[in-house]
Amino acid sequence: MVDEALLRTLTPTVIGILVRRGADFAAAEDAVQDALVEAVRVWPGGPPRDPQGWLVTVAWRKFLDATRADTSRQRREVLVEAEPVAGPGEAVDDTLQLYFLCAHPSLTPASAVALTLRAVGGLTTRQIAQAYLVPEATMAQRISRAKRTVSGVQFNQPGDVATVLRVLYLVFNEGYSGDVDLAAEAIRLTRQLAAKINHAEVAGLLSLMLLHHARRPARTGPDGRLVPLAEQDRGRWNTRLIAEGVDVLQIALASDRLGEFQAQAAIAALHADARKAEETDWVQIVEWYDELVRLTDSPVARLNRAVAVGEADGPRAGLAALAELDPALPRYTAVAAYLHERDGDLVTAARLYAEAARSAPNLPEREHLTRQAARLNLLK
Structure with missing residues (x-):
């Protein structure tokens, strides 16, 4: 049986070696994906003693086969012969640069996520498409456009850690869908990044x-219902x-x-x-939200802070903090409903829960808010 976790771990290193040998990023990534497919086919009969070396050899052969008719082939081969490059066993690791490349500012967030999962995470296009509930052809086009966008970027340029972290957090928040647990994958990739950079x-x-x-x-409960944190x-x-x-x-x-x-x-x-x-300890939580607002001035942080204030200082204080925010903010109405319920105004709370349910971003949240409204309507 093929060790898929090992293949995913080796993917960015092998891509980096091919890039240093003269392949552009898009061609290197394609060649490595072909090598991974070959590994899945061959390795069940007995994995090689040097898995990374095997992948480098096969991927480089795939790359040369794909570019043999290209007029730049001789220039690439001369480059490889003229300069020492990282061999299969050498300790040059370009994984960090791949993180930066895949989170390049020129990419849309969706494209950066897809490219990160493919090039750094080692997932197949099919797996990524299933995770994001889109057709495989759609995801393939998205990844191809992303690779074309970054192919001209120098591999040794410094990257933006903040952008990489935003991409990884986007992956994490997708959670689980299909046969890939994106939350677990995001944790794996963030562990990998943490091992390479002291940040x-x-x-x-x-x-x-x-x-x-x-x-x-x-x-979630046994019936799949959303369970709020407090419950x-x-x-x-x-x-x-x-x-x-x-x-x-x-x-x-x-x-x-x-x-x-x-x-x-x-x-x-x-x-x-x-x-x-x-x-x-809601008092400390409010203090940390104050820090978060100072750092980001995020409306979402201010909304969550209003909930915390309502718990620490009472619902009236929470409603006062909420009144300073834009009512069009996502989940504003749900927060208002909760604080009004805490304040004893069940009529207003039921109405707001029903209103929030109509604009809920997903089915579990919509069903939860609808149940909250129904519960209060029974109590009125």
Whole structure:
């Protein structure tokens, strides 16, 4: 049986070696994908002693076969003969540059995500298409356009860590669909990035992912219904992931280079620390939201802060904080409904829950808000 995790881990390294040998990024990525297909076909009969060396050899052969009729073939081959290059066993690792390349500012977020999953994550086009619930042909076109966009970018140019982290967070928030668990894949890629770069925000994002992922088993009930944080069975939370997330966060915060992902992780850690919902330290959470707003001035952070203020200082205070925000903000109405319910105004709360359900971004959330409205209508 083929070790798919090993193939995914080796993919960016092999692409980097081909690029250093003279292949442009698009051609190198295509050749490596062909080599991965060959590995899936051949390796079940017995994997090679040097998997990376095998992939480099096969991918380079695929690349040469694909470019043999090209007029630039001789120039590429001369380049390879004239300059020392990274061989299969050499310790030149271009994975970090691949992260930056796949999150290039010229790409749309959707294209950057798809290219990252393919080139760095080692997923097939079919797997990515299934995860995003689009036809394989559509995803293939998206990836091809992305590769053409970045093919002219120098491989040794510095990249923007913040852009890479945004792309990885987009992957994480897609969660699970098809046969690829994108949340787990995002954690794997962020771990890989954290091992290659000492950056407080990389650690902050990894911590945030681990802490959120730890609550995943309790987020839905046996019937598939959405379970709000306050009602979750905390005995189902993954304590190992929580402990790791807290450890990673503490190391990041000790560097005194606070960023938005660290602030979000600190909030998640405070939720994870409470054995019961009523033991949540909402005062500290408000303070961390204040930091997050200072760092990002994000309307979403301000909206979440209004909820926290409502818990720490009472629903009237939460509604006052909410009144400062744009009512068109996504989930504004749902937050207003919750705070009005906490304040005892069940009529207004029921109306707002029903209104929020009509504009909910997904079916589970719509059903949850509809049930909340129905519950209050019965109590009126």
